[in-house]
Amino acid sequence: MRDVLCVPLDEENELVLATDCSGGIGLKQDDVVNVPYDVVGYYGARVAWMELMSIGATPKAFVLQNFVNDHAWHALVAGVQQTMKELQLSLPITGSSESNMPLMQSAVGFVAVGTVRKEEKRINITPTDACWAVIGEPLVGEAVIQKKDRIIPLSLFRTLLQLDGVYEIIPVGSKGIWHEWKLVHGERPLRCSLPLHASAGPATCVLISYDRAQQHFLQSLAGPLFYDFSRERGCPKSQCN
Known part of the structure; x- marks a missing residue:
């Protein structure tokens, strides 16, 4: 079982969602690992893209859930954009930021969105002699x-x-x-x-x-x-x- 959700669109195609999350990593005082938010965005997006693309899906968009604060948004997006650059992608990014409730630690959610043809999905296709x-x-x-x-x-x-x-x-x-x-x-x-x-x-x-x-x-x-x-x-x- 792979860490992706495949939802039928029609007889031939499926919508694919792949996710990751990050907690306690960032620039807040109580974070366990202290790194800039572009780094947080980069590594979180990296996981979601890899999960999505590894099954043969074509990337379509990216969703970012920012629980840090409004100020972290642009750095997080920059990290996501860096992953897309390295994967030779140019896709829309959407999402939201928690601006009402301050949290003690950084937290971010990542969702990669794509589609795959059912006959081209790379899950359980390995020959026994591989x-x-x-x-x-x-x-x-x-x-x-x-x-x-x-x-x-x-x-x-x-x-x-x-x-x-x-x-x-x-x-x-x-x-x-x-x-x-x-x-x-x-x-x-x-x-x-x-x-x-x-x-x-x-x-x-x-x-x-x-x-x-x-x-x-x-x-x-x-x-x-x-x-x-x-x-x-x-x-x-x-x-x-």
Whole structure:
């Protein structure tokens, strides 16, 4: 089960909604992680876009729910716009700001809106002989800021979406790699050098399935961010074992 809502529009198309939220991250005194609001907007929007686009949906618009204050709106929007720039999108943004009740901590909600043709939806389409890997590393909180070089870039994510031989891309969230793996494979064992139960925060890594013929190309494309754990399926030597 993926973190998206698909609503039928007609016999061939579905409306797709993908969401994320952020709490305790911003510039308020009681925030747990202190970063500017454009950074908050960037990473929150990043998750929603990745969830939406990973199933093959075409982005149409973005909704921003700002519980910080009116003054944070423009910075949050700037962060959302940066994600769209990196994904080569130009789409409308709407939303609202809580201006009546002051909160002690920052809070923001993000919704990406799109459409997908039912026959092109990339959910549960991986062949049984496919290889699996993680690209990026699970990071959360301050580590997201301190280890940016270990996060899958949106530019790479966009490239993966367009590659023949990449079947599914599953953004990893706060429940970690093992949670996403289990949704696909049940309790099938998985051994990996990455921390399998660690939160991946704002989708700092993705789980992908792919044709083994693409192994070396994917490794060269992702470099040290590529962690393959498909050795038992006959794929080349992996970093996860």
